[in-house]
Amino acid sequence: MKKVLFLLYGILCYCLFLGTILYAMGFVGNLFVPKSIDSEPRTSLMSAVLINASLLLLFALQHSIMARPAFKEWWTRYVPAPLERSTYVLLASLCLILLMWQWQPMGGIVWNVEHSGLKAVLSIAYLSGWSIVFTSTFLINHFDLFGLRQVWLYFKGKAYEPLPFRLPLFYKMVRHPLYLGFMIAFWATPTMTMAHLLFAILTTVYILVAIQFEERDLVAHFGEQYRRYKKWVPMLVPFLRRLKQKY
Numbered sequence: 001m002k003k004v005l006f007l008l009y010g011i012l013c014y015c016l017f018l019g020t021i022l023y024a025m026g027f028v029g030n031l032f033v034p035k036s037i038d039s040e041p042r043t044s045l046m047s048a049v050l051i052n053a054s055l056l057l058l059f060a061l062q063h064s065i066m067a068r069p070a071f072k073e074w075w076t077r078y079v080p081a082p083l084e085r086s087t088y089v090l091l092a093s094l095c096l097i098l099l100m101w102q103w104q105p106m107g108g109i110v111w112n113v114e115h116s117g118l119k120a121v122l123s124i125a126y127l128s129g130w131s132i133v134f135t136s137t138f139l140i141n142h143f144d145l146f147g148l149r150q151v152w153l154y155f156k157g158k159a160y161e162p163l164p165f166r167l168p169l170f171y172k173m174v175r176h177p178l179y180l181g182f183m184i185a186f187w188a189t190p191t192m193t194m195a196h197l198l199f200a201i202l203t204t205v206y207i208l209v210a211i212q213f214e215e216r217d218l219v220a221h222f223g224e225q226y227r228r229y230k231k232w233v234p235m236l237v238p239f240l241r242r243l244k245q246k247y
């Protein structure tokens, strides 16, 4: 019974995540959803900046603190280990729902591309960014990242095996393709408003900070393999190292 309940919990958390991330694609790209990053402004510019920055900070804190090994060790005293990742995914989805629900559009155009070719390039870049994100989750292990593998192994009565160090496809070019995909999706827009720009700047700063913490943990976890990887493969910009060596 416990195994079935844990499995159901994992599946529910995953479904909530999937719905949230699909909505987020529409939210950032102003596509198909009733409320997006650029809906009609409803409050003063100052309070919009404060509210939006606080929402992003909450999301960043939840994401970073709960991903640290020391935190995981502490809270698995209260949350069963097979549910740890699903609960992380659940809380991350709730923070993202709160962000999109309470987001304050700000109006004001920073740039507006009217050239139809360039517009198409930016729209393709937007979709490519999301495609890189989704592909990268499968390259690492989609079902492990979102907690399904953990509840499934528990359901089958098997012990959890951590993922080995691997360098599939994009991971040979940059160390953080998933984050690079997000950055492309957040910056590539034909019409950049003030709210969208605030979102893109703050998420970029967050990603750059989060990478420092993540890499410290990855070096501790994978040891020499990751240290060598850091030496040879650039963090976010493909081919950067080769260019630097050339000039």
Ligand SMILES: C[S@@+](CC[C@H](N)C(=O)[O-])C[C@H]1O[C@@H](n2cnc3c(N)ncnc32)[C@H](O)[C@@H]1O
Binding pocket: 136, 140, 145, 163, 164, 165, 166, 167, 171, 175, 176, 177, 178, 179, 180, 214
């Ligand atoms: C949310 S994913 C983000 C991965 C990476 N930062 C990116 O942007 O593609 C974080 C998980 O990926 C795993 N990971 C990152 N690089 C890896 C690699 N080269 N091989 C195996 N696992 C990796 C880490 O163990 C971590 O749990």
